[in-house]
Amino acid sequence: MSPAPVGGSFTPHPRTPAGHDALALVASVADIVRKEAAEADEAGVFAAAAVERLRGAGVFAVNAPREFGGTGLTSLHDTCLVVRELARINGSIGIGASMHLALTCYFARQLAHPGTADLEHRRGWMRRIGAREMVLASAVAEPGREAWRVAAEARRSGDGWSVTGTKILVSLSPGATHLYTRVRTPGEDGYAMATAMIDVRTAGVTVHDDWSGLGLRCSGSGRVVLDDVRLPAADVRIGGSWGAPDPGDFAGRAAASIPIVAAYAGMAAAAYDVARDRFTTGAADPGSRWSAAAVRTAYAELTVAMAQVNAVLGAAAERVDEAFRSTAPRGAGDGAGRDLLADCLIAALAVERSAGAVVDRAMEICGGASYGAASELGRVYRDVKAAAFMRPYSPPERWADFLADTGAAR
Amino acid sequence: MSPAPVGGSFTPHPRTPAGHDALALVASVADIVRKEAAEADEAGVFAAAAVERLRGAGVFAVNAPREFGGTGLTSLHDTCLVVRELARINGSIGIGASMHLALTCYFARQLAHPGTADLEHRRGWMRRIGAREMVLASAVAEPGREAWRVAAEARRSGDGWSVTGTKILVSLSPGATHLYTRVRTPGEDGYAMATAMIDVRTAGVTVHDDWSGLGLRCSGSGRVVLDDVRLPAADVRIGGSWGAPDPGDFAGRAAASIPIVAAYAGMAAAAYDVARDRFTTGAADPGSRWSAAAVRTAYAELTVAMAQVNAVLGAAAERVDEAFRSTAPRGAGDGAGRDLLADCLIAALAVERSAGAVVDRAMEICGGASYGAASELGRVYRDVKAAAFMRPYSPPERWADFLADTGAAR
Amino acid sequence: MSPAPVGGSFTPHPRTPAGHDALALVASVADIVRKEAAEADEAGVFAAAAVERLRGAGVFAVNAPREFGGTGLTSLHDTCLVVRELARINGSIGIGASMHLALTCYFARQLAHPGTADLEHRRGWMRRIGAREMVLASAVAEPGREAWRVAAEARRSGDGWSVTGTKILVSLSPGATHLYTRVRTPGEDGYAMATAMIDVRTAGVTVHDDWSGLGLRCSGSGRVVLDDVRLPAADVRIGGSWGAPDPGDFAGRAAASIPIVAAYAGMAAAAYDVARDRFTTGAADPGSRWSAAAVRTAYAELTVAMAQVNAVLGAAAERVDEAFRSTAPRGAGDGAGRDLLADCLIAALAVERSAGAVVDRAMEICGGASYGAASELGRVYRDVKAAAFMRPYSPPERWADFLADTGAAR
């Protein structure tokens, strides 16, 4: 029953009983998942065994209602804490699961706000999610394309659709049962955006499992090719504008992004745990490296940096939860949506930097052993850098412009 | 009715109706207090008019029960928000008031936990606080002495006491009606610590009003000399050990310190407000300085730094509130007290640095006008630096050692 | 004969005998100038006595040939070291003198490259500078105007000129004998830039001595009003384009700016000296604050930050010296001029930040005493912040754009 959901000052705690239950599920398999993921990570292959174990334990089902087999978790705040714990086990696992859990939390919210979607259809998905039959990978990114200008396309084909395109950075794809993907679809006035839910066993789907990154080495964040993939009408849903950022999407993007921020907070917590354990153990040995002024100061700085990660994640998750408690999906006004996304982006930047500081301090505390290829700190050093490329705004290099423009628009 | 309690992402909000009411009191006099304080600050004299106005408006009475004339504020979290707002008006005012409000919040907690103190005596104080008759200055610091090794001394004298000593950094002292002071008192086994409540009109009290600091220029943080000051028995209370840090004091020190952290958060908010207003107004003028990459990026960074201040203050204030909701004053165990003080110290460090970043970014955004002697940003630049010398641990230079030792003791 | 020209690792040393001699002049009056300047600084008035003493000692004459009474200093590198030492004595003095010395070094370079200017006229100035009869203030800035778009104007009047306009931030103006000022002059194709040398005793010149800044309090950086000031033809020199940044000016601007960078390096050295002396003295007392991990680490960090200041200043001063050794004034090509100015701007940013770190560390090391209004560290804390508003590019907020555009142009 480890690890306990701790990790420094101001660690956020679950706010709902369902959150408590979901974290207990994670804790029940944490040790074995950690081991399985570490092996895959070191080998640089997808963490198939770890993901399968989490699926079997019901971790991918937590957002489903209890009657469907889940824990009935609808709080985005507590969903973030689940992701944080998974990333504390292994960064790749946290990132991979963050996409699935962001989506299933979104579906849970749709179920709670009838009228925002084809309820029966959603309920069908949730039933299968609760039954642990669905593991989702989010297939959005395309090479050289902003999120609002995808080239993958769904065209009418008979009663249904044909989807063709190439997606990259599809985390968890080698272990997913379904791809939740963003495509464009031609209309009279040009393209519209649409989302498609694709069973990976459908003809025309090729999951390449070709991720080769600096870090997140067992996240399976590879390429997926869709070649004339035929889907029934109900599995494609048109919505949103193509070709320019859509303010109506900002709130949804905030909801989709905050679990990713939680994943980076979890990686920081993993580094913090290692350093704290080493320091606590070592400090019993006087005269050792633990008495060096630089090490003692680095430990103090570590606690400050970790507290910043925790406080910002907690505040952001609470902020998003509150925003969505009262509004239906896509129900926020454009201004409110922009403010919410700005808050998530700010949280992402703050966590990215403080998490980087946590890792640097942890390595300073632990010394040269951190630099081994198989060291947990070395792994987190690589993993945590991905935060700079996964900010909650697209294109990511426009983050400062988005925040400045948001300020200018007040 | 300004300023509204805003100031960046993750601004903490009051959690109790009493907190709302207390903030409304502050807002009702904010504009005039800002003006009065700014004049005193520029002249480098104590903000007598501003403090008198706050007293008259009942701001120093907020922690008293409603039936005594207060707003019944017992939440330390919301007391922190009151301090934050005051510091947003003027840093000196926030710091000065933080001492009074920390004490009156402590008295309010004592009233709520009968048995921890001579209730009738405390009720008497609270009645006068509610009646706006008491403004407290905290007189603890002495030149070259740690907080747990004060030289000011109370000796038995007839039925009462005689107190002699010199205190420095007694913020608000030129406007205080009473000094709440820490002294030693000789016993059979050496000295014990004691606290004394001293009416400033008592013979032997000299308030020197001689503060001359880099910043906090209207805070009245000068020297007070006590020369054979006679007090009735009830006004001195023995408690705590002298000569070494007393773990039993850690929780109390946390409670006394977190409003100071709130004051620095408020100063950051003041700088943020100036920069945001300038940026929002200026950005309407294309081609101007507001389109410079450095200014746009600085604005984005400003929002990140301010969010960190807010999130950390909110988390720390909530943490302290929660710790005290369930325990009587001095009721926390030593380990819990150490953890709580460590959390406050961590919050203080985080706020100190992020607040510094906020001020730097704000000056970068606003340009050379910030460097004028009378500029608000210039004032905050000087004020906010005091945080480095007011950390919630004594002696302050041992902050890293305290955090490292706390880690080692886990 | 103090202070010795030391101050941390990688302190640059003079490269010419004339530089050695000039530094010795500064050292000969350092103690008394320090005292006089400190008094003026605390009072917030111009350091008239200190400036007069430096003039009398020949410090303002160092760039004049030996036969004219100077030390024959033509190296811009060593001129920077003179400014650094003056700023180590007092930041205001360093800034004030930097303008004069930048100009006299420029004149010295003109004398060394016959043909670039009316040699006889320059020689006349140099003779008076060597005779200690001229102290120059640089009057360029105007409210709300970029350096290349000044509104002060010189119009033909009889055989000479009439100059009218308002200049701000004219450091040293209350002690200057002459103003070296930038004006526009109307021509057939619009305005051209011009420079005018104005004796402050000329009718129409009003030096307001009204500087009131956050810092540099005794620098006399006030306003100067020129109202129909009549000048002989030879004292106005037309050159350069008005209305847009002139790449032909970049090299000259680099030469004019690098002494200012040296001034900020000198302020950092002053803070370093204070902290090192306190630490060295204090460390002899075991168990004291000097054994705290945070203080020991801060001292180590102080040495790193100071070394960065020194190394960057040294490299930049050498770079500029080398660039000018081989070329006449305004002789560098536009691309070379841009590169040189970019290097100075980069050095300014690096020094600005490292100097800020030095001051912060020094205050951390020395503790609360640093926060006194009359503390040297408190003074430097205020002074050093001006670096953010005196960067070697106009308008200063475009610094990142200038560096990015320079990179893009390679």
Place this chain on the structure above:
Amino acid sequence: MSPAPVGGSFTPHPRTPAGHDALALVASVADIVRKEAAEADEAGVFAAAAVERLRGAGVFAVNAPREFGGTGLTSLHDTCLVVRELARINGSIGIGASMHLALTCYFARQLAHPGTADLEHRRGWMRRIGAREMVLASAVAEPGREAWRVAAEARRSGDGWSVTGTKILVSLSPGATHLYTRVRTPGEDGYAMATAMIDVRTAGVTVHDDWSGLGLRCSGSGRVVLDDVRLPAADVRIGGSWGAPDPGDFAGRAAASIPIVAAYAGMAAAAYDVARDRFTTGAADPGSRWSAAAVRTAYAELTVAMAQVNAVLGAAAERVDEAFRSTAPRGAGDGAGRDLLADCLIAALAVERSAGAVVDRAMEICGGASYGAASELGRVYRDVKAAAFMRPYSPPERWADFLADTGAAR
């Protein structure tokens, strides 16, 4: 004939003709070495081909006199520039070669100061180094032992010695012909330190080639086991004290360390080059990511951070060169040796941090492509982190204590 020895503002230039020639040698094979090293790095194996090519080109011979086949390079400053260039090609190569070149530069210095060593013996080594027959690996580190308390031991055996022990982090060992190793040797009053030069083909030497680090993946920094390795008397040299840091070693340690600092400066230059090239090319495409405020500002910051790396390396290399120009090896007094080592340590810290900033900025500029496993920036991100564990003081975690103690001793 690339890469040219450029890389940002204040790039240090060779100060001797021999340095020029040595850099030309490096440039002549840079392209092919870069390619060969990159392949080895990606595969995580020792860069055998690249090292062999450098040996063949004479790069390992540069410190030998010209008559022996070298370029006669005796300047430590210029030796550092050779290391910097090699690290700019590949970090592992730079680190590996830094040990060899530090040693051969030391031998060159010994040759130049007759009397400090058995000259004939040194001349023999230099002859073979010049003939490209010797590639040295420095075998000092042992698991859990400070540099001044090694456990590897040389015992008298017949006319010669027998050496036994285990060394780790022996960079370049799979490609070395000789190991230059530090051992202890028993004497009447306990152990003394000694150095042994060991041909890797000697019986009892096992080079494990088992390096598996977070970075420096092709540096061959593995374990070497010495088991009763027999050496002639002349190949072991007794000197220095065992068991405690020996101030007499400080100057030597400075000389041995500064090329390592140069290697990290070279890695920063590699990252800078990539980002500058991408930015320069990209900026020609308006409206692209290169116009984002965050990217433009990051580019400006990149130039500042790179300039700091260059200025500090240049100043430190010049400082060391100057110190050694006038003194024989081990000829500096203890105080001077301590100061020199402190300067190197300060330079190492400054370069470590600025280099980290360069890499972070470069990745920010280049975006997600930097995160690929085979990306050059990703490689440098991993390599450059090793600086934190290779500081010029042993034990490395005592760096702040060493600098504080040095300050206290002034």
